[in-house]
Amino acid sequence: MKHVLKLFSLLVVISALWIGLLQASIIPRSHSWLLPIYFIVSLGCYGLLMVGVGLMRFPTCPREALLLQKDIAEAKDFLKQKGVDVGSD
């Protein structure tokens, strides 16, 4: 099944639940009417939260940059000795 259909059927199930809730009026209608809005807002909040958390914990590796410089120097030395043209830049 195409993924978009999967998402669509999920949406249908959620809407069905919502309509059921509206019909059954377990909670007052004035509240349940607003549920889709809550849903969208919480989805947005989830997204922002995930981006925020991801940004805060963004893994960085300053040490790797230094190690790479060493590796580059080592490689250049070796290749120069062997006559490979690594000069000029």
Added chain:
Amino acid sequence: MEQKNKYSIIVPTYNERLNIALIVYLIFKHLRDVDFEIIVVDDGSPDGTQEVVKQLQKLYGEDRILLRPRPKKLGLGTAYIHGLKHASGNFVVIMDADLSHHPKYLPSFIKKQSETGASIVTGTRYVKGGGVHGWNLMRKLTSRGANVLAQTLLWPGVSDLTGSFRLYKKSVLEDVISSCVSKGYVFQMEMIVRASRKGYHIEEVPITFVDRVFGSSKLGGSEIIEYLKGLSYLLVTT
């Protein structure tokens, strides 16, 4: 003892005369007891990349370094297909030539594959032990945003969709690549999402990504639009 695995490392290049020499040295340094070949697919670089590769062939052997050039810039996806045609290994590694992918991680790819029997091992920057260096806040923000969007909509089952340091079983790469049509880094995303949908076993290993030329990874409005287009394309086709 089944020590008969051979790894073909495909490295597409364009104007990488220095980097290709460095990366070849580092690959040979880190893969000592492994049977491998390096396939350089050069898209007609004007800077003499191919001359350097020929010097490297003299040093390391023409059976270890294969130069398979193309006349002009023809895109990343077709570069892999081109390299794949000349690959004699049963595994294929694809990596960038600009040293943002360090060959020292190759042994962990190979180890992970042999431990798990996975069809694909993909490098991820977003787990413990991985990381990125040289990105400003804006770059990190777009990267995180793009990732959250893709994870929420596509459920791909891997944490780093646009990374391009990967090891494939050769037959799996051939299968997946033939059904991919995207370009650029959307291509990397398409590859891994299609592989995941086809039910291939995918494992991850942490890698670090060092952007040496600060701010070189351009991510402007048009890239973001391309990305969103790619995302919706994958939503309706996979």
